[in-house]
Amino acid sequence: AQTVTQSQPEMSVQEAETVTLSCTYDTSENNYYLFWYKQPPSRQMILVIRQEAYKQQNATENRFSVNFQKAAKSFSLKISDSQLGDTAMYFCAFMTYRMGDMRFGAGTRLTVKP
Amino acid sequence: KAGVTQTPRYLIKTRGQQVTLSCSPISGHRSVSWYQQTPGQGLQFLFEYFSETQRNKGNFPGRFSGRQFSNSRSEMNVSTLELGDSALYLCASSPGQFQETQYFGPGTRLLVL
Numbered sequence: 286a287q288t289v290t291q292s293q294p295e296m297s298v299q300e301a302e303t304v305t306l307s308c309t310y311d312t313s314e315n316n317y318y319l320f321w322y323k324q325p326p327s328r329q330m331i332l333v334i335r336q337e338a339y340k341q342q343n344a345t346e347n348r349f350s351v352n353f354q355k356a357a358k359s360f361s362l363k364i365s366d367s368q369l370g371d372t373a374m375y376f377c378a379f380m381t382y383r384m385g386d387m388r389f390g391a392g393t394r395l396t397v398k399p
Numbered sequence: 400k401a402g403v404t405q406t407p408r409y410l411i412k413t414r415g416q417q418v419t420l421s422c423s424p425i426s427g428h429r430s431v432s433w434y435q436q437t438p439g440q441g442l443q444f445l446f447e448y449f450s451e452t453q454r455n456k457g458n459f460p461g462r463f464s465g466r467q468f469s470n471s472r473s474e475m476n477v478s479t480l481e482l483g484d485s486a487l488y489l490c491a492s493s494p495g496q497f498q499e500t501q502y503f504g505p506g507t508r509l510l511v512l
Contacts, residue, residue, distance in 0.1 A: 300512055306492075320500070330503035376442065380501075386455045387432070387501060389442035 289379050291390035292307045298367045299398050305352075305391045306362045308377030315380040319353065319360045324392075325373040333375070336360065367397045403492050411510045415430035417478040420507045424471050424492030431473040432501055433465060446503050447489075448473055449496060468475040477509075485511045 288311045298304035310319070321333040336344045336353050342353050348368075352361045364371055377390040404423045412418050424431050433445040442455040448467035465475040471492075477484055487508050491501035 312506050318500070321436060322503075327505070328508075329505050330489060330491075332502065335500055382497065384455055386444040386447060386457060387434075388444070 287314070287379050287381070287388045287397045289377055289388050289390040291375075291377050291393050293393045294391070295396070297396040297398055298364075299365055300369060301310065302367055303363060303365045304367055304395065306364075306375050306377075306395065308360045308362070308390055309386075310358050310360065310377070310379045311338045312358070312379065312381070314381045319351075319383070320378040320380070320387070321349070321351070321360075321362045321375045322376045322378060322389075323371075324376065326369075330376075334362065364395075367395050369399060372397045401447060402466060403490055403502055405488075405504040405507050408505065409508050409510075411512060412480050414482060415481055416480050417476060418480060418509060419474055419476045420488055420490075420509075422473045422475075422490030422492075422504060424473070424490075428492035428494050428502075429471050430493045430501075431467055431471065432491045432493075432497065433473070433475050434489040434491065435459075436489060437483075437485070437504070442489070443477065450472050450492050480511045485509060490498050 290309045300390040317338045319336045323331045334346045349363045374392045378387045406421045431451045432447040436442045451467045457511040462478045467473045487506045490504045490508045493499045493501045
């Protein structure tokens with residue numbers, strides 16, 4: 286069974302600084318996707334970034350980047366130049382190529398302080 | 400393109416009743432997945448449909464069911480509601496057959512009294 290673990294229930298960062306959210310996962314599959322989703326107080330789930338397991342290059346989307354360590358089954362999210370609008374719950378998620386059931390971690394509540 | 404839409408956005412029911420939630424995927428998307436989000440259990444997968452066929456089902460009792468129509472719109476039904484069914488129900492759509500990125504709707508918040 287696939288599991289996703291986010292070991293940091295809450296984190297805070299000062300505006301304009303950098304923060305890294307941790308995620309580990311467990312799977313016996315070789316082909317899968319990893320995602321970071323953001324859920325602000327509106328509860329709308331917003332895709333932040335996606336990584337395909339077969340790609341060695343770490344994904345980046347503007348201020349967001351990941352550190353994907355396949356052997357260690359680790360998938361951390363780095364947010365640079367944090368903004369107040371980054372305040373939200375962040376969920377790490379895993380999905381195999383052949384199944385549509387995304388598995389989520391418990392989430393990390395990130396607060397960006399002015 | 401318009402995003403995923405879910406109706407209704409809020410719902411209050413009493414124990415024992417049944418409820419039907421609706422999800423319209425992004426235009427052209429053929430796969431729809433449903434998730435339940437609660438404070439205690441987090442985000443849990445309910446089921447996934449592609450081309451009117453249920454491809455995957457999570458570990459939920461038979462009271463939870465769903466279907467998908469030929470236009471890819473999907474409904475989920477919960478019968479004999481229990482207090483523990485109070486949750487945010489999220490629908491997500493993806494383009495096709497190979498489990499690409501899922502895009503979420505705003506959710507339906509269900510309160511069971």
